[in-house]
Amino acid sequence: PIVALLEDERVTVELINDGVHLHPSVLDLAYGTAGPARVALITDAMGAAGMGDGLYPLGPLQVRVENGVARLVEGGSIAGSTLTLDVAFKRSVTVNGLTLDQTVESLCTTPARLLGLTDSVGSLETGKLADLVVVDSTSYDLVAVMRRGRWVLGGDRFPTVKSA
Structure with missing residues (x-):
């Protein structure tokens, strides 16, 4: 039934990428069969x-x-x-070898689409809520968080960025 569901375009697969719930090959199978538009990375x-x-x-x-x-x-x-989503992001890129685009799509765009929220969240576009997470470009560790245009963590590292 798992392979049949992965092949069914109506199904979105929710995966917990914490290194405990799933073997890394399960992510490989899901991304290879369903692709990031049908994979939502979650925490449970x-x-x-x-x-x-x-x-x-x-x-x-x-x-x-x-x-x-x-x-x-x-x-x-x-x-x-x-699991927190920043750790899921880091594992997806560093352990599973997903691209940044695949990971962001599965963490942001796909869940927003499934919830019918693409008009306000899921991507960085004019008119949408300014919710974003900044990670280090080398280690992928969490650096800062902005929620609705206001820094809630680490914003002091970006003095040239003005919050809404």
Whole structure:
């Protein structure tokens, strides 16, 4: 059924690229078959996303995060992820070898299109909300974040950029 869904133009594949949920070859298969316009990179993040190791609630369940991997205390099943989209971006480019264009399309353009929000988000165009993330051009580490034209992280690094 997975290959049939990948070949079905009506289906968009959501992938969690955290190095835990999927083997890298699954991304290769999805991009090779469906392409970035039908792949949406997601996090399935729980409340422990971006936090350290420890115990966290997930509704009525207890989750233990160890080395960034969230598992139910009872049974040990994967319990969502601690992935953030900047890390998904970095993994897609550095581990999976996706191009910047493929990665941006799967993280921004495809989800915006699926949600019917392309008139306001999903690309950098005049008239759209000024939501953007700046990453280092070599390491792909997060540098700054702008939300609706205002820097919310790292904007002091760009003194010539005026926020709306």
